[in-house]
Amino acid sequence: MSYILVADVGGTKLAAALFDIHQQLLSTREVASDKTNREALFACLIDSFAQLCAEKEVTFNEISKVSIGVPGIVDIEKGIAVYQNNIPWENFPICTRLTEVFPHAHIKMDNDVYIATWGEYRAREFSKETMVYVTLSTGISCCTVVNGEFLRGTGLAGEIGFSIVYNDGTTLEESVAGPAIEKLGRKLLGDSEILLKDIMELYYNGNPIVDKILEPLVQSVEKQLQQIIFLLDPHCIVLGGGFFNHHPKIIDYIKEAIQQRFVGTPFAGKEQIIEGSIHKGEAGLYGAAIK
Numbered sequence: 001m002s003y004i005l006v007a008d009v010g011g012t013k014l015a016a017a018l019f020d021i022h023q024q025l026l027s028t029r030e031v032a033s034d035k036t037n038r039e040a041l042f043a044c045l046i047d048s049f050a051q052l053c054a055e056k057e058v059t060f061n062e063i064s065k066v067s068i069g070v071p072g073i074v075d076i077e078k079g080i081a082v083y084q085n086n087i088p089w090e091n092f093p094i095c096t097r098l099t100e101v102f103p104h105a106h107i108k109m110d111n112d113v114y115i116a117t118w119g120e121y122r123a124r125e126f127s128k129e130t131m132v133y134v135t136l137s138t139g140i141s142c143c144t145v146v147n148g149e150f151l152r153g154t155g156l157a158g159e160i161g162f163s164i165v166y167n168d169g170t171t172l173e174e175s176v177a178g179p180a181i182e183k184l185g186r187k188l189l190g191d192s193e194i195l196l197k198d199i200m201e202l203y204y205n206g207n208p209i210v211d212k213i214l215e216p217l218v219q220s221v222e223k224q225l226q227q228i229i230f231l232l233d234p235h236c237i238v239l240g241g242g243f244f245n246h247h248p249k250i251i252d253y254i255k256e257a258i259q260q261r262f263v264g265t266p267f268a269g270k271e272q273i274i275e276g277s278i279h280k281g282e283a284g285l286y287g288a289a290i291k
Contacts, residue, residue, distance in 0.1 A: 002064035003056075005049050005102075008112055008284035009033065009041070009070045011086025011138075016048040017285040018056060021064065027052050028285065038088045046101060066098050067108040067288035069115030073155065076110055108291065112284055113158065114150055117143035119287030120238045123278040130234040134160070134225070135241030138178045144232065165220045172224060176217045178243060185213045200247060218250065222257040229258075229270050240277035248276045 003026075004019040010033060017028045029052050034044040045068070053060065072084030079095025081087075095107045117133035124131070127148050134142040142158045144151040151157055161173030174180055178196050185199040186192050188209050203210040225237060239251050251274065258271040279286050 001062065003053075003058050003062055004065045004067070004289050005052065005063050005105075006066070006285050006288035007045055007048065007068040008115070008288070009045065009068060009087060009089075010112065011035070011071065011084075014041075014044055014048060015281075015285060016045070016052055017282075017289070018052040018058065019289040023286075023289050025282075025285070025289075027055055028282070033087060035086075035088055038090075038092050041087060041089065042092075042094075042097060060102055061104060063102050063105045065106045065108065066102050067115075067291060068094065068098075069110055069112035069284045069288055070094065071112050074109060074111050076108075079107065079109055081109070108288075110291070111143075113141045114143045115287040115291065116240060116279075116283035117145060117150075117238075117287065118291045119279050119283040119285070120240065120277060121145050121287075122290050123283075123286065124236065126235070129236065130232060131236045131238065132228055132232065132234050133238045133240060134221075134228075134244075136176065136178075136221070136239070136244055137242035140173050140177050140241075142228075144234070146232075160224060163224060165223070172220055176220050181213060181217060184216070185210070188213055196243075214250065218253050218257055222254050222261070225254065225274065226258060226261060229267060229273075233270075235273065237274045238277055239274065240280065240283055242281070245277055245280040251276050 002021050007016040013030055014033045015030045018026045020026055029048050034040040070081045073082040075082050081089040081092045081094050083090055094109055098107045113135055120133050121131050130146045132142055132144045140161045142160050163172040165172050165175050182196050186194055244251055255271045255274050262268045277283055
């Protein structure tokens with residue numbers, strides 16, 4: 001029997017999984033990403049794979065496919081992680097290096113957001129539909145699938161974090177990503193050490209100040225999603241990533257805001273295409289296994 005190894009390599013954590021040939025999840029492993037240098041991170045990846053295989057008594061020779069998602073700019077034709085701002089793999093030939101370890105396996109790699117998008121796309125049994133996946137955590141980005149194919153442009157499609165949302169030049173990422181929420185929260189709450197999870201706990205406990213912290217996020221994301229709907233009129237928009245996965249209530253607020261905007265227009269009711277993630281934090285693992 002043959003197996004599939006997959007990984008979602010991030011700046012904070014490295015998630016890996018073992019699937020059987022029928023794409024059924026057998027085991028997962030999550031460790032902190034060792035960003036000491038490029039070789040340390042690669043060793044961290046291989047060690048995670050080795051641990052997963054040992055757990056299920058699978059040898060590397062039984063691996064038929066290895067598929068990974070990495071952040072930033074990638075060259076999928078050459079199998080190179082071109083540029084990332086949160087891991088030390090600039091111009092790293094990841095596919096070549098993986099082939100040295102798994103000489104009998106088919107090696108694949110892609111941008112992590114694209115991989116997660118594919119996991120969500122196929123989870124809905126889509127094949128010809130248009131779907132946009134928006135991920136929000138320490139940053140914000142998106143990926144679009146049209147007729148079963150990624151919309152890549154010339155390589156930077158989906159970098160919505162650079163969109164200007166305020167007249168002073170503030171970008172979408174600077175106003176809605178995790179660090180931005182923490183920055184505003186520390187200012188309004190008068191606590192220089194408070195973290196996002198603490199801010200959200202205050203929110204669920206009814207703290208009125210936190211409403212002012214989250215209001216810019218809801219408004220900015222709402223406007224971005226409206227533009228996506230106007231431009232693409234997709235079948236589905238999925239909101240994923242750490243923030244939306246842990247706080248689906250915010251998705252409801254965004255949908256309500258868009259609903260009010262669309263009343264009396266040809267787009268009335270389109271807010272219903274906005275959904276939360278099905279696979280949540282494992283979207284990238286499933287996407288890597290089935291792509």
